[in-house]
Amino acid sequence: MLSREENELLTRVGPGTPMGQLMRRYxxxxxxxxxxxxxxxxxxxxxxxxxxxxxxxxxxxxxxxxxxxxxxxxxxxxxxxxxxxxxxxxxxxxxxxxxxxxxxxxxxxxxxxxxxxxxxxxxxxxxxxxxxxxxxxxxxxxxxxxxRPELPDLEWMRVGDDQKFPSRHIQECNWLQGLEGGYDAPHLTFLHSGTAEESRRIVPSFYEVVPMDFGFVVGTGRDFGGDEIMWNINVMAMPFHKIISSQPHAAHMWMPIDDENTMLYSIDFQPERPFTEEELARSREFHGIHTENFPGTDVATMNKENDYLIDRELQASGHSYTGMRGLGIQDCAVQESMGPIADRTKEHLLIGDSAIAQIRKLLLQTLKDMEAGKPLPGTDPSSFRGVRSARYEAPRGTVFLDEVDDRIRVSVDA
Ligand SMILES: [Fe+2]
CATH class of the missing domain: 2.102.10.10 (Rieske [2Fe-2S] iron-sulphur domain)
Incomplete structure (x- = not known):
């Protein structure tokens, strides 16, 4: 939960606003x-x-x-x-x-x-x-x-055109709703799942957030009852970058258009090789993070106007939790449903929302740092060069913090 003042502070990005000034440093x-x-x-x-x-x-x-x-x-x-x-x-x-x-x-x-x-x-x-x-x-x-800082240097920016699939679409809500939605770990189990039954089995048991000099790393551990915990690591780089642990690898940027609209950039990529025809076809099907847009626009064909073409029969069938098609559309539906700027004075955060709490803490702290004339996290590309997300199994009891650096860094030339 945030105070009304804090909510205003983090969501308004026009010229002269504190968050607007902060964004303009990147x-x-x-x-x-x-x-x-x-x-x-x-x-x-x-x-x-x-x-x-x-x-x-x-x-x-x-x-x-x-x-x-x-x-x-x-x-x-x-x-x-x-x-x-x-x-x-x-x-x-x-x-x-x-x-x-x-x-x-x-x-x-x-x-x-x-x-x-x-x-x-x-x-x-x-x-x-x-x-x-x-x-x-x-x-x-x-x-x-x-x-003026150096340009960011993210892994997806280094790969060839045949190694990535980029798209963008407009979200009719404030940028922070989008970013927070990207770090809402437990929603994967529900919003994006095929069946209600499946969803109940895999709610994460462990949530770890590790602050980094470029932002933070969040680890989500799922316990399937064996000797190993299945970890997903996602990376947040200031001010709105997400490096997603998925196959193929993926990234998002939630770029504020204004206070009530956001351009979401989505990139699927393969760090080491070109996409196969099969992978390209899958990205183009719009079942994942990409949306099908009206030709020549950034407006998704399934949108707020038409209730994202929710299919109640599909929802009842057990094959889709939401009855909405595509991860990108499912995210838009819930994030936009909170209103153009969510009223965070009314929420009740739970343990699985720890990364969301971290985003707010980081942004509020960075605003203070900016005011004090300190260097800002994520403005030095060397601090996140070669950083990637990860998925791995680790023995139960492994301390997440001890491993995190080895798991997210690959060596690359500057
Ligand atoms: Fe999502």
């Missing part, structure tokens, strides 16, 4: 690289952290991420002409480069002296954020330049 995913494929191609609207922006790839292949509103008369730059190293507003032809510099003002009267044109251009800068591409993702940095 590189944020804003698009997949393939969404801005060609130089001088179509611009894309991007809404992140309550800011309306437009992204484009210029003639030299560089990415621009600028304010959607033209600083002249505030018309949308989305309709802009992407040409000769800049995006030109279609209202009056004013043009900006990827750094936000105004490079042409063709609407001034003929014969305007050069020094006046320069003065107009100087005044007409458009807000622009630096972008980098890595791992098939376009990352933006929206914080103070002097505090």
């Amino acid at each position: 590189w944020m995913p804003v698009l997949f690289s393939h969404q801005l494929e060609k130089p001088d191609g179509e611009p894309m609207r991007v809404r992140v952290l309550c800011e309306d922006l437009v992204a484009f790839r210029d003639s030299q292949g560089r990415i621009g991420l600028i304010d959607e509103a033209c600083p002249h008369r505030t018309a949308s730059m989305f309709f802009g002409r992407n040409e000769e190293c800049g995006l030109r507003c279609v209202y009056h032809g004013i043009k900006f480069d990827v750094e936000g510099n105004c490079v042409d003002v063709p609407c001034l009267p003929p014969g305007t002296p050069e020094n006046q044109i320069s003065a107009v251009k100087k005044n007409m800068k458009i807000k622009a954020y630096p972008c980098e591409e890595a791992g098939g993702v376009i990352w933006a940095y929206m914080g103070p330049q002097e505090l």
Whole structure:
């Protein structure tokens, strides 16, 4: 349970809010690289952290991420002409480069002296954020330049295109609901299970949370009654990364669009080899973490509007606990059902919610650290380089803490 003030503090991400300031200290995913494929191609609207922006790839292949509103008369730059190293507003032809510099003002009267044109251009800068591409993702940095960290270095970002399957979709709820849902260990046994019978057998018995300098590691132990405990290790890297223990390996990022909407990035990947045709087919079936979206959008076809196409007969049949198809859709249904911003003053957390409690503790502490000018967890990529999730069996009585580092680190070159 959180106080009303704490809940507000952790969920609001607009400019000037504490959590918004914190998010802006990290590189944020804003698009997949393939969404801005060609130089001088179509611009894309991007809404992140309550800011309306437009992204484009210029003639030299560089990415621009600028304010959607033209600083002249505030018309949308989305309709802009992407040409000769800049995006030109279609209202009056004013043009900006990827750094936000105004490079042409063709609407001034003929014969305007050069020094006046320069003065107009100087005044007409458009807000622009630096972008980098890595791992098939376009990352933006929206914080103070002097505090700009290195790009994150996660295992899925290093693998080839044939070793991963990425997708994204919009969740109609606050980012923290999504992130917390990702660390709700006991829900796997219910929400995502095939039958009620099966679910009762495998509720985890052990929950271990280990703080790390990049976030934390959570271990969930299932006891099948033998000599071994089956452990699942999931990794949380600040501020919204999850490395999931699954086969194939997987990762999530819950990127806030605004206070009430979240872009969930989901990546299946194989660290050592290309996907087989069978694995690709499985990712494409949308039974797992990926959703089927309306063509050309990030909106899932099964959504809040249509009650996620819940099939009550399927639910009653015993083959699906929810009657909803696909893990991603099942997660959306429950997370969105809490409202756009869950009221955490009304909850009653249980022992299986220890990782959720850890998320809140970590975020509240990091806000304090930011205020005190301390370095922030997860901004140094070397702290989580080569970190992965894991599943393994360990003899009953093994101390989780003693093993955790060996289990989650693989050696990679910097
Ligand atoms: Fe889930």
